[in-house]
Amino acid sequence: MTVVGPFGLSVRDQALEADVQTGLAAVEAGLLDATKSEIPFITEAAQHLVLAGGKRFRPLLVMLAAQFGDPYAPGVVPSAVVVELTHLATLYHDDVMDEADVRRGVDSANTRWGNSIAVLTGDFLFARASHTLADLGPEAVRIQSEAFERLVTGQILETAGPQGDRDPVDHYLDVLGGKTGSLVAVSCRFGAMMSGADESVVDILTQYGERLGVAFQLADDVLDIASDSHESGKTPGTDLREGIPTLPVLHLRAAAAAHGRPEDVELVELVDSDLSDDARHAEALRRLRVHPALEQARRDTVRYAEEARTMLAPLPEGYAKSALQELCDAVVHRAG
Numbered sequence: 142m143t144v145v146g147p148f149g150l151s152v153r154d155q156a157l158e159a160d161v162q163t164g165l166a167a168v169e170a171g172l173l174d175a176t177k178s179e180i181p182f183i184t185e186a187a188q189h190l191v192l193a194g195g196k197r198f199r200p201l202l203v204m205l206a207a208q209f210g211d212p213y214a215p216g217v218v219p220s221a222v223v224v225e226l227t228h229l230a231t232l233y234h235d236d237v238m239d240e241a242d243v244r245r246g247v248d249s250a251n252t253r254w255g256n257s258i259a260v261l262t263g264d265f266l267f268a269r270a271s272h273t274l275a276d277l278g279p280e281a282v283r284i285q286s287e288a289f290e291r292l293v294t295g296q297i298l299e300t301a302g303p304q305g306d307r308d309p310v311d312h313y314l315d316v317l318g319g320k321t322g323s324l325v326a327v328s329c330r331f332g333a334m335m336s337g338a339d340e341s342v343v344d345i346l347t348q349y350g351e352r353l354g355v356a357f358q359l360a361d362d363v364l365d366i367a368s369d370s371h372e373s374g375k376t377p378g379t380d381l382r383e384g385i386p387t388l389p390v391l392h393l394r395a396a397a398a399a400h401g402r403p404e405d406v407e408l409v410e411l412v413d414s415d416l417s418d419d420a421r422h423a424e425a426l427r428r429l430r431v432h433p434a435l436e437q438a439r440r441d442t443v444r445y446a447e448e449a450r451t452m453l454a455p456l457p458e459g460y461a462k463s464a465l466q467e468l469c470d471a472v473v474h475r476a477g
């Protein structure tokens with residue numbers, strides 16, 4: 142049994158392990174090649190997060206999904222490079238919007254070079270992803286463009302907030318489907334599609350990826366409250382400090398509105414206050430860590446992970462399916 146990929150995923154078959162390790166190594170080389178520029182400064186900025194590491198969650202899913210067809214098909218590795226470049230580009234933009242200081246345990250690009258360079262570097266990565274994508278054919282371009290539209294729409298909806306009497310939790314889950322679920326779904330879709338898997342398998346893995354992606358982001362929401370920087374790779378409570386309404390906070394607001402308990406109302410007021418003060422920020426984190434809203438967010442994470450697992454039922458048994466199932470467990474474990 143060998144540990145590969147994010148969360149210490151264990152692969153119990155030597156052939157699958159070799160395929161995954163070889164594929165991920167090729168993706169890593171592809172990322173470094175795609176982020177090179179004739180201008181050294183652009184190379185440095187574009188490779189900043191590549192060299193910082195990361196889970197390579199999306200490329201791993203490409204490799205596992207490709208096991209349901211020909212994992213050595215020529216489009217598999219480039220498609221994994223495309224989805225990871227797209228993901229990396231969104232991180233540059235997210236850190237500007239969130240005014241984040243740390244990403245993957247290093248200074249964020251906006252902290253190191255300023256917002257303008259960070260945004261433009263994200264644009265550079267989007268351009269390089271499109272260049273690689275063009276070689277994969279018009280269907281791949283269409284799929285990626287639709288996913289990118291959903292990703293941006295999710296970001297816009299998050300920024301605008303729920304409209305009218307829309308339930309904030311339902312709105313937020315829709316946001317995550319766009320911001321995170323869409324690209325994780327494409328990772329599974331590309332892996333299966335590029336490997337020549339049956340269309341029914343492609344559809345199953347796409348739906349699996351959509352649900353797993355939401356579970357993955359919900360686990361991040363829990364980690365933002367519950368973890369330290371060593372676990373998450375970024376400053377704890379970053380979203381909380383910036384007033385970003387993650388799921389634990391939304392559940393807290395709903396509880397305060399529904400029941401009016403003084404301690405809940407007081408905590409909402411604290412969360413809504415100026416948390417640039419370190420003492421207030423620490424107090425908000427401390428109280429959220431023991432509030433039932435955090436446990437409710439964990440239960441939501443489990444629900445989406447279990448939905449993802451259920452989607453896999455029609456697939457043939459094998460080590461690749463087992464690995465995809467184990468990822469569902471790993472996401473849940475990550476959320477505590």
